[in-house]
Amino acid sequence: MNLAIIGCGNIGGAIARAIDKEQGFNLVALFDIDPERAAALERELKSKPVVISRIEDILKDKDIDLVVESASQDAVRHYGIKILESGKNLMIMSVGAFTEDILFERMKRIAEEKNLKVYIPSGAILGVDGLKSANMAKINSVMLTTRKNPKSLDVDVDKETILYEGTAREGVRKYPKNVNVASTLSLAGIGLDKTKLKIIADPSVDKNIHEIKVRGDFGEFNVKVENLSCPENPKTSYLAVLSAIATLKGIKEAVQIGT
Numbered sequence: 001m002n003l004a005i006i007g008c009g010n011i012g013g014a015i016a017r018a019i020d021k022e023q024g025f026n027l028v029a030l031f032d033i034d035p036e037r038a039a040a041l042e043r044e045l046k047s048k049p050v051v052i053s054r055i056e057d058i059l060k061d062k063d064i065d066l067v068v069e070s071a072s073q074d075a076v077r078h079y080g081i082k083i084l085e086s087g088k089n090l091m092i093m094s095v096g097a098f099t100e101d102i103l104f105e106r107m108k109r110i111a112e113e114k115n116l117k118v119y120i121p122s123g124a125i126l127g128v129d130g131l132k133s134a135n136m137a138k139i140n141s142v143m144l145t146t147r148k149n150p151k152s153l154d155v156d157v158d159k160e161t162i163l164y165e166g167t168a169r170e171g172v173r174k175y176p177k178n179v180n181v182a183s184t185l186s187l188a189g190i191g192l193d194k195t196k197l198k199i200i201a202d203p204s205v206d207k208n209i210h211e212i213k214v215r216g217d218f219g220e221f222n223v224k225v226e227n228l229s230c231p232e233n234p235k236t237s238y239l240a241v242l243s244a245i246a247t248l249k250g251i252k253e254a255v256q257i258g259t
């Protein structure tokens with residue numbers, strides 16, 4: 001499988017290093033709005049992907065099967081539709097871009113028409129599998145509570161403070177770099193307006209903690225994950241990086257485990 005990565009930061013870099021050693025994956029191109037980041041990553045890799053300076057070079061390359069977006073919500077907005085229209089599968093990390101329903105629906109339609117896939121990894125949360133199963137019957141409520149150190153949320157508070165309480169849609173828009181997982185959870189379940197989100201800045205924690213409560217016809221589940229953040233980017237949980245790598249490997253696996 002020939003891959004290109006857009007966004008050579010924390011997640012893009014970790015994915016590139018992971019597949020660099022992996023049979024069956026061929027990393028052919030790297031693109032970053034900051035060309036030095038792509039060039040620095042390329043120097044670390046055995047596979048020697050081409051560092052490109054224009055998205056068009058990915059779009060016109062007929063040999064690329066899958067593009068990994070690990071850049072920003074703007075990247076999804078600006079390149080997502082073009083990538084699918086050029087006939088390539090797409091994996092998306094900046095899922096918060098899908099608070100725009102029109103963008104999500106358009107990308108989904110193009111993927112359906114062209115028989116392509118859009119992959120959205122679970123990211124830094126647990127429970128996406130159970131939520132998808134539960135969604136085969138009635139779900140009454142989905143609630144995500146995210147607790148992070150104020151530094152990870154770019155706020156300066158010296159005691160536990162609720163920064164946001166409301167719909168996932170509004171919360172993701174207010175904290176676009178922090179709660180992509182709320183968007184993922186909403187897409188897997190009952191949508192951005194019915195999924196509830198609470199964001200707490202807590203100086204006493206040094207982990208990114210997500211608690212998910214789901215109630216429905218199946219019963220209820222409560223899951224909690226205490227994520228260590230990546231040293232390079234405290235806003236990003238290590239599990240999100242691992243989830244992206246696991247999703248990629250899963251595409252090639254004959255046996256698919258989990259919902």
Ligand SMILES: NC(=O)c1ccc[n+]([C@@H]2O[C@H](COP(=O)([O-])OP(=O)(O)OC[C@H]3O[C@@H](n4cnc5c(N)ncnc54)[C@H](O)[C@@H]3O)[C@@H](O)[C@H]2O)c1
Pocket residue numbers: 006007008009010011012031032033034037070071072073074075092093094095121122123124125176177178180181184233235236237240
């Ligand atoms: N789905 C999840 O669970 C989850 C978890 C953590 C982070 N994220 C999101 O994934 C994305 C990447 O996270 P990260 O920790 O690797 O960030 P990062 O800041 O370490 O790296 C992002 C890289 O993308 C580049 N970039 C930004 N906009 C671009 C554009 N329009 N075109 C090309 N390159 C661009 C930047 O220059 C940077 O090198 C972010 O949007 C982040 O919010 C998602």
